[in-house]
Amino acid sequence: MSFSSDWLALREPADHAARDAELLAGAVAVARRAAGDAPPVIVDLGCGTGATVRALAGALPEAHWRLVDADAALLAEAARRTGGTPHRLDLRTLEALPLEGAHLVTASALLDLMPRDWVAALAARLRAAGVGFYAALSYDGWMDWTPVLPLDAAVTAAFNTHQRGDKGLGAALGPDAGQIAAQVFAEHGFDVRTADSPWQLTPSEGALHAELVAGIAAAAAETGLEAAQDWGAARRTFATARIGHLDLLALP
Template sequence: MAATDTFVPTEYEWLLLRFNADQAARASEIEQQARARASARAPLKVLDLGAGAGANLLYLAPRLPATDQAWVLVDRDAALVERVRTCFDRMSAKVAAAVADDLVSFGDQRVTYQARTGDFLAATDPIWEQPWDLVVANAVFDMLSREQVDAFFALAAERWAGRRPTLYFTINLDHQLRFIPAHPDDDQVRAMFHGHMRRQQYYGRALGPDSAEAVTDLARVHGFTVTSGSSPWRIPADAGAMLHANLDFIERAADEMITDGADGIDRDPFARWLSARRESIERAELSLEVGHRDLLIEWP
């Protein structure tokens, strides 16, 4: 059962697919509250955690009320950080942006940005000594352990108590993974995939589909208030590329679990399930819902 070779048939296709899915999924009521909390300070200082190639800025910056914004994008992956400018260039037409050096303009909005390699979980990272108005993260916390998220909120409560920035964390996984129509083996595949997401990493056990619940609980433990809203991906039957991309993730997870000898997943039944699902996509007969929650985290 070899993984397919079509996960990213062209450069940035997954970025574009994900951008569109996230844009459609975001909880509008939580986004409106985040916009209302955005400071009138000029410039608005925004920190993007686990920023990847910068898609969160392209989505959120033009929707914030401030016409003058200064963003810092931090990610541990230096290769992604190096691709931020290229990402902005590739996506500029889609989001009606003009890109020049370290400036992205959306009409009369001017957004300066700095993209750098860093570890926002490290107490020595410069982000903890800088004043922020808004701290954002998109689809980040499912890759962290409960201990890491706990340590993050402990640092935030201590280091950012003076400025008290609003924290706006979007597309946090919950437990929903629903194929429509259902298949008798869906439950087994779902359990396998979620188990793979929760597998032990070098830093601990990843939160995976428990991330929305865990981030909410740990923020409250450290004295923050949390407002949440549902933000599921609803991938329709005519979105074949996105559906195949999600099956690619599941296939790779199954390959790793089978190779590691994990219980509860057998090669042949999974291969039959996968083949049936891919055939359904080609006939435009399969849709998918992936559950997330958006979180607005504030100071008491």
């Protein structure tokens, strides 16, 4: 379960623009309050190239980041670009997370790849550690395209089915991730807030649009939707799009 640095670079500006400002500010406040007079220590799960660090860096320039990822190349790039401390870990091994002295745990575009049992285990681990959790940009299953094409609904449904497949740790939550994670963390005693964080794609994101459409079409085709590639070809002409995501902030 890994992504190319090229794809992560393409999506980062859209991710940054989409993050809900109030929940991001809430996460910053949580880290500062928990740290007191000391610099906050933040653990970023599935760090990729460090996009979460860059999203919070302006508000938390003094923070110490512990970067967690299984991909050695992405982890090295994240450490180089952010100055954070790398921890190469398989996310199955939640007991190995470097949580000692941590004030906040973060993740971006991660929960939709994970099964419910993993989210429940993470909630239990963070509850025991007394650490809050800020998880941004979980895909929520909604795609709105302008202009509308006849195959949009079928492709979205097929893509959502594909997203619920096994991404390496069991059947993923896919488009249900944000809502289920909110429920699970609440069941573990967290105070949970959520907010929409959709991508709003315009012609300025042409390269991202092209890669996104190709990926959606390929995933939908893998579910058996024979017309998926025809949809992808029709969608190569740029449209505006709203791709739904959900942000979450959970406080123990």
